[in-house]
Amino acid sequence: MSALRRWAIALGVLLLGRKKRQPRFADRPRIVPPGDADPRAEWLVLVLLLFAAAAAVGFIVVYSFNHLAHQTQYLGLALGLAFACVAAALILVAKRLVVTEELEEDYPLPHPTTQEELEQLVEESGDRLTRKRLLLTGAGAAAGAIGAALVVPALSLGPLLDTGGFYETPWRRGVRLVDEHGKLLLLDEIEDGTFYTAYAQRADKELLGSPLVVVRFEPSQLHLPPKRRDWAPGGVVAYSKICTHAGCAVALFRKPTFPVVEPGPALICPCHYSTFDPTRGAKVIFGPAGRPLPQLPLAVDSSGVLRAAGNFSGPVGPSWSGVRSKAPRNAS
Amino acid sequence: MIRAVVRYLDERSGTAPFLKKALRYVFPDHWSFLLGEVALYTFVILVGTGIYLTLFFEPSTATTYYTGHYLPLRGHEMSVAYRSAVDLSFKVRAGLLMRQTHHWAADVFVASIVLHMLRIFFTGAFRKPRDLTYYLGLTMLIVALLEGYLGYSLVDDLLSGMGLAIGYSVLMSIPFVGGNLALLLWGAPFPGKPDFESRMYVAHVFLLPILIATLLGLHLFLVAARHHTQFRESRRTTEKKVIGIPTFPGQAPRSLGLFFAVAAVLFLLGGLIQINPIWLWGPYHVAQGTNGAQPDWYLGWLIGALRLVPSFDVTIGHYTLVPNPFWGGALFPLLVFLILYLSPWLERRLTGEYGFRHLLDRPRDAPWRTALGAALFTWVFVVFLAGASDRVFVSFGVSYVGQIWVYRVLVVILPVVALFATRRLCLALQESERLGRIRKQAEAEARGEMPQPE
Numbered sequence: 001m002s003a004l005r006r007w008a009i010a011l012g013v014l015l016l017g018r019k020k021r022q023p024r025f026a027d028r029p030r031i032v033p034p035g036d037a038d039p040r041a042e043w044l045v046l047v048l049l050l051f052a053a054a055a056a057v058g059f060i061v062v063y064s065f066n067h068l069a070h071q072t073q074y075l076g077l078a079l080g081l082a083f084a085c086v087a088a089a090l091i092l093v094a095k096r097l098v099v100t101e102e103l104e105e106d107y108p109l110p111h112p113t114t115q116e117e118l119e120q121l122v123e124e125s126g127d128r129l130t131r132k133r134l135l136l137t138g139a140g141a142a143a144g145a146i147g148a149a150l151v152v153p154a155l156s157l158g159p160l161l162d163t164g165g166f167y168e169t170p171w172r173r174g175v176r177l178v179d180e181h182g183k184l185l186l187l188d189e190i191e192d193g194t195f196y197t198a199y200a201q202r203a204d205k206e207l208l209g210s211p212l213v214v215v216r217f218e219p220s221q222l223h224l225p226p227k228r229r230d231w232a233p234g235g236v237v238a239y240s241k242i243c244t245h246a247g248c249a250v251a252l253f254r255k256p257t258f259p260v261v262e263p264g265p266a267l268i269c270p271c272h273y274s275t276f277d278p279t280r281g282a283k284v285i286f287g288p289a290g291r292p293l294p295q296l297p298l299a300v301d302s303s304g305v306l307r308a309a310g311n312f313s314g315p316v317g318p319s320w321s322g323v324r325s326k327a328p329r330n331a332s
Numbered sequence: 333m334i335r336a337v338v339r340y341l342d343e344r345s346g347t348a349p350f351l352k353k354a355l356r357y358v359f360p361d362h363w364s365f366l367l368g369e370v371a372l373y374t375f376v377i378l379v380g381t382g383i384y385l386t387l388f389f390e391p392s393t394a395t396t397y398y399t400g401h402y403l404p405l406r407g408h409e410m411s412v413a414y415r416s417a418v419d420l421s422f423k424v425r426a427g428l429l430m431r432q433t434h435h436w437a438a439d440v441f442v443a444s445i446v447l448h449m450l451r452i453f454f455t456g457a458f459r460k461p462r463d464l465t466y467y468l469g470l471t472m473l474i475v476a477l478l479e480g481y482l483g484y485s486l487v488d489d490l491l492s493g494m495g496l497a498i499g500y501s502v503l504m505s506i507p508f509v510g511g512n513l514a515l516l517l518w519g520a521p522f523p524g525k526p527d528f529e530s531r532m533y534v535a536h537v538f539l540l541p542i543l544i545a546t547l548l549g550l551h552l553f554l555v556a557a558r559h560h561t562q563f564r565e566s567r568r569t570t571e572k573k574v575i576g577i578p579t580f581p582g583q584a585p586r587s588l589g590l591f592f593a594v595a596a597v598l599f600l601l602g603g604l605i606q607i608n609p610i611w612l613w614g615p616y617h618v619a620q621g622t623n624g625a626q627p628d629w630y631l632g633w634l635i636g637a638l639r640l641v642p643s644f645d646v647t648i649g650h651y652t653l654v655p656n657p658f659w660g661g662a663l664f665p666l667l668v669f670l671i672l673y674l675s676p677w678l679e680r681r682l683t684g685e686y687g688f689r690h691l692l693d694r695p696r697d698a699p700w701r702t703a704l705g706a707a708l709f710t711w712v713f714v715v716f717l718a719g720a721s722d723r724v725f726v727s728f729g730v731s732y733v734g735q736i737w738v739y740r741v742l743v744v745i746l747p748v749v750a751l752f753a754t755r756r757l758c759l760a761l762q763e764s765e766r767l768g769r770i771r772k773q774a775e776a777e778a779r780g781e782m783p784q785p786e
């Protein structure tokens with residue numbers, strides 16, 4: 001018992017005692033100028049540090065719960081407060097507990113003589129060479145070729161020159177349209193003025209060439225280019241769902257509620273708001289896209305299922321140099 | 333104790349003189365000098381939280397189905413990457429805190445770099461001998477933008493996918509080589525081969541962070557090697573001597589305090605303010621898009637630029653030369669960075685000042701530089717605002733088409749206005765200072781004091 005008390009007292013003295021240290025470097029001029037003590041600030045720093053410790057312990061406690069409502073918030077709060085207290089303590093130390101000195105130092109200067117010596121050193125080192133240019137050319141050739149050899153394996157990353165893949169789509173004459181669950185799209189089930197997403201049956205849905213937007217209009221509302229007159233059986237039109245601007249999905253359909261005052265129906269891409277007119281072959285009517293959405297010719301088979309009557313009217317998705325020059329082709 | 337440590341180190345490395353110099357290295361004191369430090373410390377937090385995230389995130393686009401506790405996603409088809417990101421938000425304790433803090437830190441990182449750069453630009457701190465330091469900083473900004481973009485693209489939620497589709501298209505739009513480059517990076521036409529996720533991952537968690545760290549190291553080395561710039565505060569601050577507080581004991585607790593303050597803010601943000609709730613966006617599918625998707629703020633200027641360009645591709649007959657996204661997505665940022673990179677050289681050419689500059693200008697002291705900088709900044713800022721026009725439409729009902737037309741006009745006019753207005757303002761400030769000085773002098777003379785030489 002008494003041993004314990006003695007230990008406690010010793011600890012107390014060690015922690016709480018304020019001893020004036022003997023200056024150990026009295027025989028030398030000071031480096032850091034002296035300053036007055038500030039016991040209040042010291043206490044404040046101590047309190048802040050203890051707060052920080054408490055908050056950190058709080059973090060551990062909150063963390064140890066298995067299910068706790070708002071756990072993320074409490075964790076962030078605890079850790080944030082711990083850091084904030086340390087920050088405050090340190091700033092207090094900077095402002096009140098260390099002396100604020102003002103030092104001067106010369107800006108460094110360049111070293112002209114050493115620069116010259118370096119030049120001299122390099123030049124003199126090459127004195128024994130008589131065909132310097134030729135050797136340098138050789139070194140250049142070796143470095144260039146080796147560099148190229150090291151870069152060439154990067155070509156395995158992808159088909160660098162074969163851009164044919166851009167033109168491939170899963171569509172060709174006779175491919176059936178399905179919805180996202182794989183259900184066949186029937187002409188009779190397509191309602192006027194509603195927006196459907198369709199895919200090529202049995203094809204990867206995640207290919208840019210696959211998804212379509214399908215909309216039905218009164219045939220009299222449609223003003224397709226002359227060559228596409230029979231592409232829209234029953235007034236149903238299908239376009240690639242991938243925006244020709246930058247590859248987003250054309251996910252918005254504006255259906256005019258009051259056709260007289262509102263602008264006409266439109267397919268709109270939510271990325272940069274390219275706006276296409278589905279009644280006129282998805283012509284661009286606003287926004288940055290440079291090409292209409294490619295249209296897919298449709299046909300209806302004897303059981304009323306919508307099928308492709310061919311491939312798209314143009315390449316699908318974002319443009320690249322040369323994009324208009326070829327028609328899309330079937331991938332399979 | 334201290335002696336023992338120092339002796340141990342010095343006997344083995346001989347660095348005692350260097351350490352002494354480093355501890356007494358001089359820091360001029362000004363709040364705006366801390367912006368770069370904020371960026372540095374944010375980077376530290378990014379690395380820390382990022383390492384934590386890599387312990388749980390699986391970068392794979394293999395298909396899987398969600399079976400976790402979050403009901404709206406139950407049974408949905410998604411990539412392993414997206415599922416692991418959702419799981420690390422909901423299942424891993426402290427996972428969401430780390431993920432949100434990481435995301436906030438990325439936003440703050442770019443913001444602090446940009447503010448730091450503006451400070452450097454408008455005080456002329458990029459002049460010799462610090463132009464190289466400035467180039468390194470600009471390069472870090474570019475890498476940071478790319479790093480942030482890859483970070484939120486990795487998750488493979490709907491926003492990631494839309495962002496990637498746009499990035500792919502911008503790359504595709506580069507004249508002549510774009511399509512080939514896109515194929516090379518993605519491995520196949522969009523959405524690319526599964527390897528693409530691994531490629532993004534190694535870039536995001538290894539290549540680019542190492543690059544940033546290297547650039548950062550060089551940047552700091554150069555700063556220390558040439559010492560800090562300083563404002564002309566008293567007659568003692570000259571081009572010859574730097575005046576300020578030493579690293580130790582003066583600067584160290586301030587700087588360390590700043591580190592903890594930055595950490596505190598980031599973790600408080602990460603814990604208390606939701607950011608990028610990926611479970612609401614859902615997994616990405618090529619055929620899906622969402623309205624009102626906003627990227628992180630630092631990509632807003634690119635979205636805005638893509639939206640402002642009117643509908644046209646440059647074509648010759650049936651051959652497309654320059655697809656539309658090139659203008660806003662590639663040329664615009666290239667131009668902005670080109671101007672920034674050329675600024676030190678241009679300024680040398682135009683002013684004929686080739687000497688060393690250690691003293692900073694206040695913005696008003698260099699009216700032309702300030703005016704040109706303001707014009708550039710205005711240009712980028714107007715485009716940035718245009719990127720938010722769909723939000724304005726949703727929130728206030730202002731016609732989207734109308735806004736875009738207004739911005740198309742403003743983007744030409746406002747920079748010019750900013751140029752002349754800023755120059756006038758700078759000159760006016762100079763003039764009023766001059767008058768103030770004359771008045772003070774006159775008053776002093778009237779009181780019969782000796783006039784102070786300026």
Ligand code: FES
Nearest residue numbers: 243245246269272
């Ligand atoms: S991707 Fe559709 S408008 Fe840009």
